[in-house]
Amino acid sequence: MLDELDLKILKHICEGLYSYDDLAKRCGASRNTIYRRISKLENMGIIKKRITAIPDFSKIGFSAVIIGINLNPKDIDRAISFLKTQHQVKFLWRTYGQHDIIAAILCDKDDVGTCIYNIRKALEEQGIHVIRLDISVSVMWEKMHIVP
Numbered sequence: 001m002l003d004e005l006d007l008k009i010l011k012h013i014c015e016g017l018y019s020y021d022d023l024a025k026r027c028g029a030s031r032n033t034i035y036r037r038i039s040k041l042e043n044m045g046i047i048k049k050r051i052t053a054i055p056d057f058s059k060i061g062f063s064a065v066i067i068g069i070n071l072n073p074k075d076i077d078r079a080i081s082f083l084k085t086q087h088q089v090k091f092l093w094r095t096y097g098q099h100d101i102i103a104a105i106l107c108d109k110d111d112v113g114t115c116i117y118n119i120r121k122a123l124e125e126q127g128i129h130v131i132r133l134d135i136s137v138s139v140m141w142e143k144m145h146i147v148p
Contacts, residue, residue: 006037006040010041020034020038023038062108063107063108065107066138067119069099069102071130076094083101089119099134116133
């Protein structure tokens with residue numbers, strides 16, 4: 001279970017790159033405590049990756065495409081395993097509701113149609129029958145806030 005200090009640490013590291021000393025000051029704890037807590041959060045699998053930059057993909061010629069996928073229930077695990085291996089898949093969720101799987105992919109703005117076609121084709125080549133594929137293509141980056 002996470003306590004208040006763990007949540008403070010998560011909030012600050014999601015906002016940007018800070019040294020252990022900076023985090024200690026921001027969180028009101030010692031540098032050693034921060035180091036131990038971050039190690040604990042990594043070992044628990046709560047922190048997946050510590051150092052990253054988040055570019056504005058639209059400014060470098062990419063579109064984010066959200067794909068809602070409906071499958072035969074027996075194919076869901078195989079589809080997820082396969083989609084995890086695809087470099088253009090950036091986020092992947094097993095979901096309840098309208099779709100069995102939601103995938104967020106990045107592709108060149110000029111190749112959105114081809115990217116979507118290739119994802120569907122690749123799934124079907126794996127023997128995974130896609131019942132329905134719903135697509136939303138980003139036109140403008142409005143907000144991304146990953147702080148818990």
